[in-house]
Amino acid sequence: MAETPAGGESLLFLTDENIRKGVEAMFFAYRGFTADPDRILEGMAYGRAHHRAVHFIHRSPGTTVGNLLAILGVTKQSLNRVLRSLFDDGLVEARVGKKDKRERHLYLTEKGAALERKxxxxxxxxxxxxxxxxxxxxxxxxxxxLEAMMDPEQRRQYLTLKEGTA
Known part of the structure; x- marks a missing residue:
């Protein structure tokens, strides 16, 4: 007899074969999803880390370096390398915090906003x-x-962005 959850629907779709197909589809979809930006960034000597930083700075103008570290889940050293190149190329600017002078708030420049749009x-x-x-x-x-696949902290960050409060 098929296992059923509280809602009464069958769980027959949870076979190893269906899961494998989903995993493989995700791998290929991700390749497609990143292919266009990769081509755009290739000529600029940028990679996906630059893309993600530009995306989330655009999504939350004025975000702090600490917040961006948490969202991207990268090391401080790695993010500093990415941000240094974005600063040097005039795509991102940092402004000193009004409340806490130690904080750096990140914003896209016009040039950065044009790249983000592209x-x-x-x-x-x-x-x-x-x-x-x-x-x-x-x-x-x-x-x-996708939301169900997120770890609890990732889901919290995603929902914060989704609600526009980041």
């Missing part, structure tokens, strides 16, 4: 096409699966 436009076009092909129920299911 990177995001490429990914939004890919996501929009996939969402259109899958339909609204699949989009909601996809988001539900």
């Amino acid at each position: 990177l995001s436009d490429a990914q939004r076009a890919r996501m929009r096409a996939a969402y259109r092909a899958a339909g609204p129920a699949a989009v909601q299911g996809f988001r539900t699966v």
Whole structure:
């Protein structure tokens, strides 16, 4: 007899084969999702860490270096290398905190905002096409699966961003 959760639906979809297919689909989807930005960044000697930093600085203008460290889950040394190149190339600027002079608040410059738009436009076009092909129920299911895969701290950070309070 098939195992069923409280809602009464069957759990037959939880086979190792279905899980393997999902893992493989995620690997290939990630390659596709990052391919366009990778091509854009390649000529600039930037990588995915630069892309993520630019994305989250755009998403939360004025975010602190400490907050960006927590969101990206990288070492301080690694983030400093990324930020140094973004500062040197005029894409990001740091402003001293008004309340705490030790804090550095990060903002994209006009040049940084233009790069962010170019990177995001490429990914939004890919996501929009996939969402259109899958339909609204699949989009909601996809988001539900992604959120369920997050560790509790990652989910908290994501929900904070989603609510626009970061």
